[in-house]
Amino acid sequence: MSYKDAAYSTKLGIIPPDYPTTIWSTERLTAIQHAILEAIRKNQTGAAKPKFNSCTFRPGYLVISCGCDDTANWLKEAVPKLKPWKDAQLKIVHEADIPRPQIFVGHFPELDSTSNEDIISLLDGQNEGLNTNDWRVLNRVRKGTVVEITIAIDPISAEVIKTSNNWLNYGFGKTQLRPKSEGPIDPPKVTEKNSEPSRNRALRKREL
Incomplete structure (x- = not known):
């Protein structure tokens, strides 16, 4: 990994569509993590090879630090399609756009x-x-x-x-x-x- 790749970080938040009216439990945040990993497993022939720096639980939502532009773009495309539970609806935004306490x-x-x-x-x-x-x-x-x-x-x-x-x-x-x-x-x-x-x-x- 180059220094440029190591220094790169785009933080994206995965939130309920009506956050903060709805907040997710720890169990649901874990289910989202599992759904992302499963999407990577099914992406063996895809062009993007997702690289993450971290994944952090926040009160009611998830923040993922992406290691490159390709990863951020892959996540933006993949997340809205995930169904970690029945009728799940996931919204992905830049962390800076999430309403703050x-x-x-x-x-x-x-x-x-x-x-x-x-x-x-x-x-x-x-x-x-x-x-x-x-x-x-x-x-x-x-x-x-x-x-x-x-x-x-x-x-x-x-x-x-x-x-x-x-x-x-x-x-x-x-x-x-x-x-x-x-x-x-x-x-x-x-x-x-x-x-x-x-x-x-x-x-x-x-x-x-």
């Missing part, structure tokens, strides 16, 4: 638990239209009595959040999730638990 930042007051998983579970359980299974926590910082987390959020959930002016139900009050590009976010709204003076909480614990 959006980055949001939120402040979450102390409740019974402030683990990342429990925070997101509460958001899912108290708000409609969120696809929290597709979210990914990128960063977590403790700031006094609140936790600031940075989250990569799928495009559909991002639109739902924006329609509520970035305020979401959380615990016994509300909190904000705002795009990181908008700068600092407002402090969380005060709830009864959070507004109780620490001295009174200590007294109540001793009384119990």
